[in-house]
Amino acid sequence: MASFSSTSLIVHSKYEVFLNFRGEDTRNGFTSHLAAALHRKQIQFFIDDEELRKGDEISPAFSNAIQNSDISIVIFSKDYASSKWCLNELVKILDSKKMNGQIVIPVFYQVDPSDVRKQKGSFGEAFIHLENNFAGKVKKWRDAVTEASNLSGYDSTESR
Structure with missing residues (x-):
């Protein structure tokens, strides 16, 4: 699959779409196919092309990309809630929505939307684990996941 770089980000760029996803779960499958489809349709989008990041805070470049996007697509996957980075981006995305x-x-990529909303299964387990080290942030993250998962979206587990 073709690689799409975010390294040429200009602070005042305007994106039509910002992609928020857990790289280990979807980068080389669903997300790369979505990015390729957006590229073919000449839709300007922002995708994180880095496998690993240092630190927990969203960089100014990512914050600007979120704020300067018309649409954010949040791809909830099995291990999404175990990523502090994804959760911090989600909070920023919902701030931009407001x-x-x-x-x-x-x-909802291969996860039950109800498990995401109610934070059961892998989502519940991830939040329990995060409580040990990030108790002050977990309520905000839980609230963001609940809010985003209650929005109208796409469930990849539905039969066609």
Whole structure:
């Protein structure tokens, strides 16, 4: 699959779509196919092309990319909630929704939307684990996951 780089980000760039996803779960499958489809349709999008990041805070470049996007697609996958980075981005995305009217579209990739909403299964386990080290942030992350998962979106587990 072709690689799409975010390294040429300009602070005042305008994106039509920001992709929020857990790389280990979907980068080389669903997300890369989605990015390729957006590219073919000449839709300007932001995708994180880095496998690993240092630190827990969202960089100014990512924060600007979120704020300067019309739409964010949040791809909930099995281990999404175990990523502090994904959860911090989600909080920023929902802030942008409230402040700028950004459209947020959740995609439930091989996870039950009910498990995401109610934070059961892998989502519940991830939050229990995060409580040990990030108790002050977990409520905000839980609230963000609940809010985003209640939005109208796409469930990849539905039969066609």
